[in-house]
Amino acid sequence: MNKYYFEFVLQKLKQDSKDVLLIEENSENTDIILKEIELYFTTNTITFNEVCISSGTHQVRNRDAYQDKVNKCKALVWNEGYGGQCSRSSNSDCNGFCKTHFRKGGHDWWLGTVEQRIERPVDSNGKIHYWIKE
Numbered sequence: 828m829n830k831y832y833f834e835f836v837l838q839k840l841k842q843d844s845k846d847v848l849l850i851e852e853n854s855e856n857t858d859i860i861l862k863e864i865e866l867y868f869t870t871n872t873i874t875f876n877e878v879c880i881s882s883g884t885h886q887v888r889n890r891d892a893y894q895d896k897v898n899k900c901k902a903l904v905w906n907e908g909y910g911g912q913c914s915r916s917s918n919s920d921c922n923g924f925c926k927t928h929f930r931k932g933g934h935d936w937w938l939g940t941v942e943q944r945i946e947r948p949v950d951s952n953g954k955i956h957y958w959i960k961e
């Protein structure tokens with residue numbers, strides 16, 4: 828993260844802290860809260876962990892080429908939150924899915940299909956996922 832973005836995110840974090848803490852119920856303590864926030868940001872080292880979305884197997888791929896293809900499997904893929912249609916061919920015995928997605932549940936596939944996306948999909952570990960594109 829370059830210095831510009833670091834400062835930008837730092838200021839945003841500081842402002843968000845004020846927005847959350849300076850609510851009406853705390854109005855008598857505004858000065859103390861502002862002082863504590865300043866103290867926190869001047870006495871602590873703030874670091875941000877960058878999340879790289881294009882490393883190793885976690886690569887975002889442009890899936891426009893597979894969009895709404897009737898001869899392709901209709902299961903959605905995660906694609907690091909960007910979604911997209913499965914690139915495999917649909918199998919005539921698999922109700923519009925490829926063999927893999929048919930075997931993994933077909934219409935009960937955890938991410939849904941191009942026709943019906945699951946808005947808050949939950950993976951096999953119970954983790955709720957949020958799509959990047961709403």
Ligand SMILES: [Zn+2]
Pocket residue numbers: 900901902913914915924925926927928
């Ligand atoms: Zn598939």
